[in-house]
Amino acid sequence: MPGEWELAMKSEDLLEDLARKTEIPTFPSVVAQLQTALNEDEPSLDEVATLVSEDPGIASRVVKLASSAIYNPMGAQLDSVQVAVMRVGLLQLRDIVTAAAVVSAFDGHADAALTRRVWLHSFTSGIAAGLLASRCKGVPVQTPQSNPYFLAGLMHDIGILIVAPILGDRMQTLLDESIATELPVHELEQEELGFSHADAGAALVTSWGLPDAVIEIARHHHQPERAPESIRGSVEVIHVADWLADRQGYGWGELGGSLCDDAWDRLGVPWDEVDALIEEFDRCAAESARMLASLNVRR
Numbered sequence: 001m002p003g004e005w006e007l008a009m010k011s012e013d014l015l016e017d018l019a020r021k022t023e024i025p026t027f028p029s030v031v032a033q034l035q036t037a038l039n040e041d042e043p044s045l046d047e048v049a050t051l052v053s054e055d056p057g058i059a060s061r062v063v064k065l066a067s068s069a070i071y072n073p074m075g076a077q078l079d080s081v082q083v084a085v086m087r088v089g090l091l092q093l094r095d096i097v098t099a100a101a102v103v104s105a106f107d108g109h110a111d112a113a114l115t116r117r118v119w120l121h122s123f124t125s126g127i128a129a130g131l132l133a134s135r136c137k138g139v140p141v142q143t144p145q146s147n148p149y150f151l152a153g154l155m156h157d158i159g160i161l162i163v164a165p166i167l168g169d170r171m172q173t174l175l176d177e178s179i180a181t182e183l184p185v186h187e188l189e190q191e192e193l194g195f196s197h198a199d200a201g202a203a204l205v206t207s208w209g210l211p212d213a214v215i216e217i218a219r220h221h222h223q224p225e226r227a228p229e230s231i232r233g234s235v236e237v238i239h240v241a242d243w244l245a246d247r248q249g250y251g252w253g254e255l256g257g258s259l260c261d262d263a264w265d266r267l268g269v270p271w272d273e274v275d276a277l278i279e280e281f282d283r284c285a286a287e288s289a290r291m292l293a294s295l296n297v298r299r
């Protein structure tokens with residue numbers, strides 16, 4: 001199995017190759033600036049609100065996301081970034097701003113219908129991962145400062161938005177072929193291009209400077225057994241969340257391969273809680289579909 005250094009070098013070469021074939025969106029600077037502001041001992045709400053307000057497109061999406069029932073269960077009226085920042089809390093704000101900024105960065109990049117399906121799948125995977133992480137005893141401990149699950153769910157299939165414009169019309173053929181042959185899409189991409197959307201996504205999030213957990217999750221989400229042992233538990237959370245989102249009707253058209261039994265067992269999902277978990281997922285997923293609709297992702 002290749003070492004970390006080798007994988008980082010491969011990611012760098014792959015990104016250069018991808019950049020020759022398609023446009024690679026740059027990392028939204030507001031997210032990096034926000035991260036710096038949040039790392040301060042006493043982050044200033046005013047400073048954060050001003051930062052977010054600088055990009056009106058991102059700001060209006062932040063207000064819409066923060067207004068959703070997931071972040072605003074009491075349904076308070078949020079009519080400005082300042083009010084949204086005060087209501088949702090700084091750590092949830094990091095997820096919301098990242099989601100708004102990343103969705104904005106990919107506006108018009110790949111086929112609109114595919115983009116919308118990928119975001120819906122990614123949002124619901126992020127939500128499912130958060131639910132699994134909060135309910136399962138085998139899940140690595142998350143702290144408010146280190147909770148990669150929503151972000152990792154949001155980013156795990158981002159490589160497809162890079163691969164799709166490269167494949168063009170071949171993309172749909174590949175999806176059809178995957179269903180006809182029952183071979184997972186990532187294996188067909190590998191045959192066709194020499195790399196998969198998991199490799200492309202890992203290369204992109206590496207270049208964006210996202211945390212190691214998010215990079216390894218993007219790279220190994222279809223094969224958690226290949227992840228480094230130190231991060232394997234987190235990769236398994238997304239692997240199962242990804243499967244759950246597909247199973248409940250929030251897939252993007254990918255045949256991802258089978259659920260790794262080991263991952264499910266290792267999460268330690270208590271069997272008597274599975275129904276309640278799925279019910280909660282369905283409720284949150286329906287909300288995330290409404291949330292995404294409010295973002296005006298182009299159709």
Ligand SMILES: [Fe+2]
Nearest residue numbers: 156157254256
């Ligand atoms: Fe995938």
Ligand SMILES: [Fe+2]
Nearest residue numbers: 121156157242
């Ligand atoms: Fe997925």
